[in-house]
Amino acid sequence: TQLLEQSPQFLSIQEGENLTVYCNSSSVFSSLQWYRQEPGEGPVLLVTVVTGGEVKKLKRLTFQFGDARKDSSLHITAAQPGDTGLYLCARTRGSYGKLTFGQGTILTVHP
Amino acid sequence: NAGVTQTPKFQVLKTGQSMTLQCAQDMNHNSMYWYRQDPGMGLRLIYYSASEGTTDKGEVPNGYNVSRLNKREFSLRLESAAPSQTSVYFCASSEETGGLRQYFGPGTRLTVT
Numbered sequence: 001t002q003l004l005e006q007s008p009q010f011l012s013i014q015e016g017e018n019l020t021v022y023c024n025s026s027s028v029f030s031s032l033q034w035y036r037q038e039p040g041e042g043p044v045l046l047v048t049v050v051t052g053g054e055v056k057k058l059k060r061l062t063f064q065f066g067d068a069r070k071d072s073s074l075h076i077t078a079a080q081p082g083d084t085g086l087y088l089c090a091r092t093r094g095s096y097g098k099l100t101f102g103q104g105t106i107l108t109v110h111p
Numbered sequence: 112n113a114g115v116t117q118t119p120k121f122q123v124l125k126t127g128q129s130m131t132l133q134c135a136q137d138m139n140h141n142s143m144y145w146y147r148q149d150p151g152m153g154l155r156l157i158y159y160s161a162s163e164g165t166t167d168k169g170e171v172p173n174g175y176n177v178s179r180l181n182k183r184e185f186s187l188r189l190e191s192a193a194p195s196q197t198s199v200y201f202c203a204s205s206e207e208t209g210g211l212r213q214y215f216g217p218g219t220r221l222t223v224t
Contacts, residue, residue: 004153006153009151031211040218041217041218042201043154043215044215045214048211097142097144097159097161097205097213098156098159098169099144099156100156100170101153101155102153103151
């Protein structure tokens with residue numbers, strides 16, 4: 001089983017702080033996605049990274065794909081209460097778009 | 112354009128009862144997926160349909176069946192519900208077969224007592 005390990009599992013911070021969430025695997029993956037999920041809703045895709053060493057930015061969110069394509073990170077600068085949610089990483093598995101998800105990081109940003 | 116819709120939103124079943132979870136998408140997507148989400152375990156793929164007329168098992172198919180009724184609709188059936196099937200179920204679709212971007216519905220929260 002090609003597991004994805006996310007850390008930390010829980011993160012509780014104050015508004016304005018920075019944070020980083022990690023997603024690691026023992027095997028190489030061809031691409032990795034980050035999703036954000038709010039309570040009572042389905043996950044929403046934030047970004048897909050494909051190339052080793054790739055860095056993508058989405059406003060205050062920075063996503064990095066490790067050079068060896070075995071790990072990825074999500075960094076949020078100056079977190080806001082609206083960033084609160086469950087952050088999930090996912091990798092493709094085989095063909096037909098099948099995804100394997102990490103267990104998620106629950107982020108709470110306090111005003 | 113509603114995206115991916117799921118019904119019902121909540122359901123409580125007794126052990127042994129059956130039910131069908133409905134999913135529909137209006138984006139003309141080829142591929143559709145059913146996942147379950149349990150605390151601390153992310154989402155796990157139950158079944159998928161790469162294209163209309165085809166279905167295949169995912170990671171955790173036991174206890175479930177699916178039907179790809181047409182290009183729009185993909186249903187998930189529990190023939191004899193068990194407490195271990197208490198979960199939140201999400202349907203998703205993607206434009207291309209094997210496409211990376213999946214669009215998720217709002218989920219169905221199922222409790223089996």
